[in-house]
Amino acid sequence: xxxxxxxxxxKELILLGxxxxxxxxxxxxxxxxxxxxxMSLISSYLMSLTGLATTEAxxxxxxxxxxxNCSYIKTSVTASTTGTxxxxxxxxYAYMSSDAxxxxxxxxxxxxxxxxxxxxxxxxxxxxxxIPLNPAxxxxxxxxxxxxxxxxxxxxxxxxPCKQQEGCSSTSGDTKALGELDTCNGHAGRSDDYHYHAxxxxxxxxxxxxxxxxxxxxxxxxxFALYGYYDSTGSVATRDTVCGGNTNTVYNGPSGYSYHLTxxxxxxxxxxxxxxxxxxxxxxxxxTNLRNDPxxxxxxxxxxxxxxxxxxxxxxFTSSSTFFTRVTNSTYSIPNSSGVNQIKYKQLTGTDLTxxxxxxxxxxxxxxxxxxxxxxxSTNINFCR
Numbered sequence: 001x002x003x004x005x006x007x008x009x010x011k012e013l014i015l016l017g018x019x020x021x022x023x024x025x026x027x028x029x030x031x032x033x034x035x036x037x038x039m040s041l042i043s044s045y046l047m048s049l050t051g052l053a054t055t056e057a058x059x060x061x062x063x064x065x066x067x068x069n070c071s072y073i074k075t076s077v078t079a080s081t082t083g084t085x086x087x088x089x090x091x092x093y094a095y096m097s098s099d100a101x102x103x104x105x106x107x108x109x110x111x112x113x114x115x116x117x118x119x120x121x122x123x124x125x126x127x128x129x130x131i132p133l134n135p136a137x138x139x140x141x142x143x144x145x146x147x148x149x150x151x152x153x154x155x156x157x158x159x160x161p162c163k164q165q166e167g168c169s170s171t172s173g174d175t176k177a178l179g180e181l182d183t184c185n186g187h188a189g190r191s192d193d194y195h196y197h198a199x200x201x202x203x204x205x206x207x208x209x210x211x212x213x214x215x216x217x218x219x220x221x222x223x224f225a226l227y228g229y230y231d232s233t234g235s236v237a238t239r240d241t242v243c244g245g246n247t248n249t250v251y252n253g254p255s256g257y258s259y260h261l262t263x264x265x266x267x268x269x270x271x272x273x274x275x276x277x278x279x280x281x282x283x284x285x286x287x288t289n290l291r292n293d294p295x296x297x298x299x300x301x302x303x304x305x306x307x308x309x310x311x312x313x314x315x316x317f318t319s320s321s322t323f324f325t326r327v328t329n330s331t332y333s334i335p336n337s338s339g340v341n342q343i344k345y346k347q348l349t350g351t352d353l354t355x356x357x358x359x360x361x362x363x364x365x366x367x368x369x370x371x372x373x374x375x376x377x378s379t380n381i382n383f384c385r
Contacts, residue, residue, distance in 0.1 A: 077155075
């Protein structure tokens, strides 16, 4: 297909001159211009670049290109080999959308758990996560309370090091030190959502080790970028005593401040140096719990997550003692013997989904079937959200 150049002149913008819009890979017969609203062609073209419907897109004030910081974020997510993120921007925020379900291994090696499992999330539209496009060092810092503090470039959320709803230090409440993280430094949380509490090493393995010296691993909710263990010169990144970042020169991200990973507590940061978006305080609005905590937290060994021939995810682990599985959202009810145990689950589709939703209550759109084959009374139950 050939490229065509379309010259548009607008009376209301005569002082700005003539706009030239180059539209690539479009056949001429497919172009429709509304003479009363010639800007609609520009708007439609820009929406096609993001893959978003016009009803979901931010307001575009003109035909100008993305800001530099928006381009940094859009470019950064293309380096992911373990998950996909959609990014669109207005003049204030970049909106990062994902299912937060990476393709790398998950849950392997965890030794402390309440048996939450990873399921695909729906972070899009009104629940996309906002990253400020004009970050600046704030006069006061923001403590990283429980919950997400940013998003990795593969769409998985980044958390502080603490157990949920608890403060922590290097000697108490540290999820990594307690064995609650898998070999990729992630685990499943209370919404059966997978997230990282430390360096996303399995995601980072998709690029060379030096790549992360100059390219963001993720984006924090104050708009500053998170890089790897080293700065752009290849030296171990310095960490200040304020939030654990520095003001050194960075590439492919905004200037002013940056965060760097470390393998010692607190792993990512100790506070947010800029002003976070409203998502930081309003994070609960992005989540819908699938089920309550399924068990009282306890110690396990040999945990793995695999997929069987029927398409069920199988979380397998060994327990040295009896534990109780919550199979409804109200009571702990089913005893499980010590030894090897499994939890099997699969997202429902087609008529199975339709049947499950019919009894799930209003406002729910997705369901998973859970099976507890090692429980005292083998249980098969659907959970929806």
